[in-house]
Amino acid sequence: xxxxxxxxxxxxxxxxxxxxxxxxxxxxxxxxxxxxxxxxxxxxxxxxxxxxxxxxxxxxxxxxxxxxxxxxxxxxxxxxxxxxxxxxxxxxxxxxxxxxxxxxxxxxxxxxxxxxxxxxxxxxxxxxxxxxxxxxxxxxxxxxxxxxxxxxxxxxxxxxxxxxxxxxxxxxxxxxxxxxxxxxxxxxxxxxxxxxxxxxxxxxxxxxxxxxxxxxxxxxxxxxxxxxxxxxxxxxxxxxxxxxxxxxxxxxxxxxxxxxxxxxxxxxxxxxxxxxxxxxxxxxxxxxxxxxxxxxxxxxxxxxxxxxxxxxxxxxxxxxxxxxxxxxxxxxxxxxxxxxxxxxxxxxxxxxxxxxxxxxxxxxxxxxxxxxxxxxxxxxxxxxxxxxxxxxxxxxxxxxxxxxxxxxxxxxxxxxxxxxxxxxxxxxxxxxxxxxxxxxxxxxxxxxxxxxxxxxxxxxxxxxxxxxxxxxxxxxxxxxxxx
Amino acid sequence: xxxxxxxxxxxxxxxxxxxxxxxxxxxxxxxxxxxxxxxxxxxxxxxxxxxxxxxxxxxxxxxxxxxxxxxxxxxxxxxxxxxxxxxxxxxxxxxxxxxxxxxxxxxxxxxxxxxxxxxxxxxxxxxxxxxxxxxxxxxxxxxxxxxxxxxxxxxxxxxxxxxxxxxxxxxxxxxxxxxxxxxxxxxxxxxxxxxxxxxxxxxxxxxxxxxxxxxxxxxxxxxxxxxxxxxxxxxxxxxxxxxxxxxxxxxxxxxxxxxxxxxxxxxxxxxxxxxxxxxxxxxxxxxxxxxxxxxxxxxxxxxxxxxxxxxxxxxxxxxxxxxxxxxxxxxxxxxxxxxxxxxxxxxxxxxxxxxxxxxxxxxxxxxxxxxxxxxxxxxxxxxxxxxxxxxxxxxxxxxxxxxxxxxxxxxxxxxxxxxxxxxxxxxxxxxxxx
Numbered sequence: 078x079x080x081x082x083x084x085x086x087x088x089x090x091x092x093x094x095x096x097x098x099x100x101x102x103x104x105x106x107x108x109x110x111x112x113x114x115x116x117x118x119x120x121x122x123x124x125x126x127x128x129x130x131x132x133x134x135x136x137x138x139x140x141x142x143x144x145x146x147x148x149x150x151x152x153x154x155x156x157x158x159x160x161x162x163x164x165x166x167x168x169x170x171x172x173x174x175x176x177x178x179x180x181x182x183x184x185x186x187x188x189x190x191x192x193x194x195x196x197x198x199x200x201x202x203x204x205x206x207x208x209x210x211x212x213x214x215x216x217x218x219x220x221x222x223x224x225x226x227x228x229x230x231x232x233x234x235x236x237x238x239x240x241x242x243x244x245x246x247x248x249x250x251x252x253x254x255x256x257x258x259x260x261x262x263x264x265x266x267x268x269x270x271x272x273x274x275x276x277x278x279x280x281x282x283x284x285x286x287x288x289x290x291x292x293x294x295x296x297x298x299x300x301x302x303x304x305x306x307x308x309x310x311x312x313x314x315x316x317x318x319x320x321x322x323x324x325x326x327x328x329x330x331x332x333x334x335x336x337x338x339x340x341x342x343x344x345x346x347x348x349x350x351x352x353x354x355x356x357x358x359x360x361x362x363x364x365x366x367x368x369x370x371x372x373x374x375x376x377x378x379x380x381x382x383x384x385x386x387x388x389x390x391x392x393x394x395x396x397x398x399x400x401x402x403x404x405x406x407x408x409x410x411x412x413x414x415x416x417x418x419x420x421x422x423x424x425x426x427x428x429x430x431x432x433x434x435x436x437x438x439x440x441x442x443x444x445x446x447x448x449x450x451x452x453x454x455x456x457x458x459x460x461x462x463x464x465x466x467x468x469x470x471x472x473x474x475x476x477x478x479x480x481x482x483x484x485x486x487x488x489x490x491x492x493x494x495x496x497x498x499x500x501x502x503x504x505x506x507x508x509x510x511x512x513x514x515x516x517x518x519x520x521x522x523x524x525x526x527x528x529x530x531x532x533x534x535x536x537x538x539x540x541x542x543x544x545x546x547x548x549x550x551x552x553x554x555x556x557x558x559x560x
Numbered sequence: 561x562x563x564x565x566x567x568x569x570x571x572x573x574x575x576x577x578x579x580x581x582x583x584x585x586x587x588x589x590x591x592x593x594x595x596x597x598x599x600x601x602x603x604x605x606x607x608x609x610x611x612x613x614x615x616x617x618x619x620x621x622x623x624x625x626x627x628x629x630x631x632x633x634x635x636x637x638x639x640x641x642x643x644x645x646x647x648x649x650x651x652x653x654x655x656x657x658x659x660x661x662x663x664x665x666x667x668x669x670x671x672x673x674x675x676x677x678x679x680x681x682x683x684x685x686x687x688x689x690x691x692x693x694x695x696x697x698x699x700x701x702x703x704x705x706x707x708x709x710x711x712x713x714x715x716x717x718x719x720x721x722x723x724x725x726x727x728x729x730x731x732x733x734x735x736x737x738x739x740x741x742x743x744x745x746x747x748x749x750x751x752x753x754x755x756x757x758x759x760x761x762x763x764x765x766x767x768x769x770x771x772x773x774x775x776x777x778x779x780x781x782x783x784x785x786x787x788x789x790x791x792x793x794x795x796x797x798x799x800x801x802x803x804x805x806x807x808x809x810x811x812x813x814x815x816x817x818x819x820x821x822x823x824x825x826x827x828x829x830x831x832x833x834x835x836x837x838x839x840x841x842x843x844x845x846x847x848x849x850x851x852x853x854x855x856x857x858x859x860x861x862x863x864x865x866x867x868x869x870x871x872x873x874x875x876x877x878x879x880x881x882x883x884x885x886x887x888x889x890x891x892x893x894x895x896x897x898x899x900x901x902x903x904x905x906x907x908x909x910x911x912x913x914x915x916x917x918x919x920x921x922x923x924x925x926x927x928x929x930x931x932x933x934x935x936x937x938x939x940x941x942x943x944x945x946x947x948x949x950x951x952x953x954x955x956x957x958x959x960x961x962x963x964x965x966x967x968x969x970x971x972x973x974x975x976x977x978x979x980x981x982x983x984x985x986x987x988x989x990x991x992x993x994x
Contacts, residue, residue: 177574420900530663
């Protein structure tokens with residue numbers, strides 16, 4: 078509405094954020110939160126046993142952690158800001174106004190975390206000079222592990238509001254996110270999952286790095302596997318806890334989150350895969366504690382991949398259960414505030430979209446006007462031809478039968494009733510008809526759909542260049558019109 | 561050209577505006593300092609490595625410089641988050657618009673920086689692996705430096721574009737925004753500042769007591785290295801003044817003011833004593849023993865702070881009218897929203913008083929999307945359903961609770977377990993009787 082519409086029609090806008098965010102959260106959970114305690118543990122054992130192999134291994138593992146977290150890890154974090162502000166500026170802009178100090182605090186912790194990981198990694202070798210320096214260095218590692226966990230704990234508080242939209246509407250504070258009933262179960266789930274993921278990833282790397290010293294390998298694997306098993310028990314408890322506190326109406330959305338509706342029957346199987354996954358990881362860890370030298374590396378790798386998939390699935394579900402809203406009860410996923418709906422449905426969305434080029438719909442411009450309505454109301458989640466494409470959706474619904482615009486209009490008008498993850502249509506009747514004509518035209522051919530990054534924005538007309546509003550008097554009561 | 565006037569996000573700022581502005585200036589200066597050290601470090605490492613092909617001491621120097629890049633590049637990224645957050649808060653309508661207009665290149669910042677960082681690590685961590693293939697090593701360094709030099713241009717293009725809403729309608733993608741009349745000179749001004757600040761940093765770095773031991777240079781060698789950096793600092797300052805004048809002359813008039821001009825002159829004057837001391841150091845090598853580095857740095861830091869304030873002042877001037885127009889439009893829009901909402905509530909009340917047929921609203925909410933009165937849409941038409949379930953409302957209720965799949969060419973109907981028996985009965989009766 079108020080921002081030029083960035084759009085990528087191939088992978089889709091949602092997918093861009095999803096890929097970036099999931100990569101970030103995997104690196105954060107597996108390599109920062111979950112792996113750093115292991116490094117500290119190995120360093121501690123090295124100091125106690127005076128066996129240099131532990132120390133060397135810990136340093137090699139930390140080097141990998143350092144390289145990945147300070148490149149892909151840090152940048153995908155910034156990438157969430159970049160992609161969110163391109164794809165749904167109205168949403169991220171609103172959230173920033175409310176959660177500014179939460180993010181600011183998180184930033185300070187993040188600066189500390191980055192400084193600590195540099196200090197910890199870069200001073201590793203010089204710390205070996207004396208036992209005192211080594212102990213100091215170990216303390217640095219403990220701080221680092223604690224700060225990575227705190228960064229996550231703060232971010233979970235900010236995410237928490239999504240699970241408790243009612244509070245956000247009335248209080249709009251970070252504390253309402255922090256003390257909402259979802260916070261501690263979510264933090265518990267993430268902490269335990271991160272610890273298991275982190276230790277499993279370290280087990281894989283250890284397996285690789287110790288291939289020339291099998292006796293040592295067995296020692297290390299047993300240690301990390303024991304640590305990991307303890308957290309796995311916690312993970313199982315945390316998952317049950319988490320499922321118990323998700324409010325009922327949120328759970329009702331979950332089957333659709335796992336797969337689109339026609340695949341709803343997969344849900345049962347998918348759940349099975351999750352349970353089988355946890356059982357598999359438990360078994361691998363059990364064997365690894367009992368006979369650490371005899372478990373094949375591939376099993377560890379499969380365990381890591383299963384855990385990554387679980388985290389990805391968890392994030393998908395978490396993102397999905399806030400639909401049709403992007404900010405619960407306040408803003409729909411299309412970036413339009415709930416409050417604005419009566420105005421837009423009365424006057425039409427094109428009348429109020431700053432960067433629209435068509436304002437009035439006539440018999441001649443229905444297709445191009447419909448395209449603009451599509452751009453404003455649908456493109457935050459749908460593409461024309463790419464991921465989650467509208468052509469695919471229509472094809473699922475109508476197949477090869479002619480896509481009748483009347484039928485599409487009847488569907489779109491009421492779809493939020495049957496598809497509770499869809500926001501209501503935000504425009505007026507003429508726009509609904511234009512949109513339906515445009516959508517039905519897609520059965521035969523679709524012109525390439527580019528965003529503002531390619532097409533630019535239209536020349537300002539009397540709506541986008543003035544400060545007035547419709548027939549209302551200028552309430553700011555000044556010479557508002559810039560023309 | 562007339563600028564488009566969007567509406568602002570209708571939520572209050574999280575802190576007083578002036579406070580956020582100070583936060584922006586301070587955090588931005590810290591961020592840019594580390595960006596300078598990162599880009600400059602990479603550039604100097606490359607230069608020294610190429611020089612190192614002839615005099616091996618410079619190769620050692622190049623390696624040491626890369627160690628500083630490892631630290632400075634991470635700080636550049638984390639320190640950038642705060643100004644990004646503040647600019648998102650203070651300039652939402654402008655910053656989001658300009659970002660979207662160069663969206664693909666703006667998004668490309670993330671993979672480009674990631675690749676540059678990974679190249680920097682390959683460059684540094686595998687230093688000894690490349691001993692026999694210096695071409696490859698220098699190639700990696702050159703690619704890394706090239707990326708480090710290009711990325712600021714994307715940022716420069718965006719922060720410049722956000723200042724001038726009247727240019728937005730003519731911009732079609734990143735390159736057209738990059739070629740707006742005052743971007744490239746601002747970029748050159750930035751790059752000369754990068755060379756200036758990083759060479760000053762390396763003057764200090766190579767003057768530390770431990771430096772001689774770290775690299776194993778002789779005392780004389782250290783002096784010549786410091787002279788090398790001073791020469792760059794001096795040259796960059798001259799270039800900085802020249803590009804600064806070009807930038808000033810070519811800045812669009814929107815943001816100009818006497819206050820801004822005076823700030824720039826003050827900043828420029830502070831540079832003069834620093835230049836004099838640097839010139840002394842260069843022409844009389846004896847000076848390098850007591851080179852007044854503190855005074856030189858203080859001059860440049862003060863100048864940078866003043867320039868940072870001036871830059872913000874220009875931005876505020878350039879956007880003043882746009883911001884007030886946005887505020888007006890937002891207020892007017894909110895009034896229109898309120899008006900429409902009240903109107904809609906009234907209409908809803910009138911409709912409520914007209915007695916609705918039981919089941920009608922539940923039908924519209926849950927069923928109408930897929931079941932049209934006469935057309936077969938997603939599901940079968942009501943006409944057809946009526947024929948099948950004539951006098952059998954219980955059949956509809958049972959089916960809706962646990963639908964099967966009868967028709968091979970349509971989607972399976974979802975189950976409506978959230979509806980109560982009473983609602984379902986009302987819906988089926990409404991459906992059959994209309």
